[in-house]
Amino acid sequence: MKIGVLSESFRLPMLQAVDQAAALELDGLQIYAVGRELNCGRCAPDTVKELRRHIEASGLCVSAVCGDLGGHGFAVEQDNPAKVDTSKRIVDLALELSTRVITTHIGVIPQDTTCRRYAVMQQACASLAEYARSAGAVFAIETGPEKARTLRDFLDTLPQGGIGVNLDPANLVMVTDDDPVQAVHTLAPYIVHTHAKDGRRLRPADPQAVYDFFAEGGIGDLRLEDYFLETPLGSGDVDFPAYLQALRQIGYDGFLTIEREVGRDPAADILHARDFLRKYL
Numbered sequence: 001m002k003i004g005v006l007s008e009s010f011r012l013p014m015l016q017a018v019d020q021a022a023a024l025e026l027d028g029l030q031i032y033a034v035g036r037e038l039n040c041g042r043c044a045p046d047t048v049k050e051l052r053r054h055i056e057a058s059g060l061c062v063s064a065v066c067g068d069l070g071g072h073g074f075a076v077e078q079d080n081p082a083k084v085d086t087s088k089r090i091v092d093l094a095l096e097l098s099t100r101v102i103t104t105h106i107g108v109i110p111q112d113t114t115c116r117r118y119a120v121m122q123q124a125c126a127s128l129a130e131y132a133r134s135a136g137a138v139f140a141i142e143t144g145p146e147k148a149r150t151l152r153d154f155l156d157t158l159p160q161g162g163i164g165v166n167l168d169p170a171n172l173v174m175v176t177d178d179d180p181v182q183a184v185h186t187l188a189p190y191i192v193h194t195h196a197k198d199g200r201r202l203r204p205a206d207p208q209a210v211y212d213f214f215a216e217g218g219i220g221d222l223r224l225e226d227y228f229l230e231t232p233l234g235s236g237d238v239d240f241p242a243y244l245q246a247l248r249q250i251g252y253d254g255f256l257t258i259e260r261e262v263g264r265d266p267a268a269d270i271l272h273a274r275d276f277l278r279k280y281l
Helices: 012-022 045-057 077-096 116-135 148-155 169-176 180-186 207-215 240-247 266-280
Strands: 002-006 026-034 062-068 100-106 139-142 164-167 190-195 198-201 228-231 253-256
Touching: 002 062, 002 100, 002 240, 002 266, 012 045, 026 190, 026 253, 045 062, 045 077, 045 198, 062 077, 077 100, 077 116, 100 164, 100 190, 116 139, 116 148, 116 164, 116 266, 139 190, 139 253, 148 164, 148 180, 169 198, 169 207, 169 266, 180 240, 240 266
Parallel strands: 002 026, 002 253, 026 062, 062 100, 100 139, 139 164, 164 190, 190 253
Antiparallel strands: 198 228
């Protein structure tokens, strides 16, 4: 397995983030396709070429492109034509950056497979799976809003070959109280990318309320810090030795991409995460 980092975790301009990742002797980095500097559909071709050259000259590769478009993912029917079209352009951008993996949140998959929202999300993801497969790419749904079993059942209904999973063990722990080790085995055929993140669940939360909070920029007096806490690697509730062993057991040899969304010193936290992972690799 290889160690990477989400470029946004450095909280630096893109090229500086690449330099930081190289200085830490990481193997690659995940790039935001909808960030401030590299915004799909609104950046010049030369910008993409320069970024690719800079990454390659630094001895790195792009592990994946994050194509998260925000909002409620693909759960709102009227939003989906534009979102699906943009997501297809993100596939094209990913290939320009020499990666075949595009990660995204799709919204909260309903437990009721007969409800309209389930069908709406299914239709959007099927379209993306077909497009990605035809281009030799994979759309990787990030874990978190639902338990691994629910996600697996949903994935099994979609066209195979263009759809996968970006496994974030901390999301499972913090939001759904699911076991990341078991999730590896449940989702094994689909895992193409992972996030190296840790956290604790402080008290039960409704996953729909949590993801609505992110989608709508806050809801009333809901305070997410009352429900869960992202922590440096090794200090949360993810059993990383068992989790990494499970990844080995299924034959996963892709990226462990460090993601750090909080903390005052992201560079120090990323360095700590790199050293922590190296102990087990």
